Amino acid sequence: MLKIDCLLAKPSKGSAGKTGLWRTFKPIYNPEKCNHCLLCWLYCPENAIEVNDEEVKIDYEYCKGCGICAKICPKKALEMEEEE
Template identity: 60%
Template sequence: MEYIDVLISKPSKGSSGKTGLWRTFKPVYKEDKCVSCFECYVYCPENCISLKDLKIEIDYEYCKGCGVCSNVCPAEAIEMIKEV
């Protein structure tokens, strides 16, 4: 039996440099609305959301503003606002 090596891609912060400058919309986290489901953390395609003391932190240097975190949040604790 012959085996084939397979590479699996995982999101990694900074693989394309600091990508936060690409953003046109910024996710803003509202801690008082958060229900600690961590769906945003699980689904962030760029690995820009981290957990610290059961609270989320968004790394704006790398966040591209795709809005996935806001769309999956059942409590609407993340709002996308226009970058100025």
């Protein structure tokens, strides 16, 4: 996959601490719906999403549960679920 990290300004993971502690909702990934478009990776304000050819990985240590990824996903492959 094309590495475009160097071409875009991205927030650095962990710059605001362990933002996963802020979360009340978390994104759940459904690989069957994903088309690997990278939009979730591009828009995540915590840089907590990694997309490769196979899957989307969410780093829950830094995902703050803002829901932007689920909102932006054109395939509804990410859905927000309340934390237990």
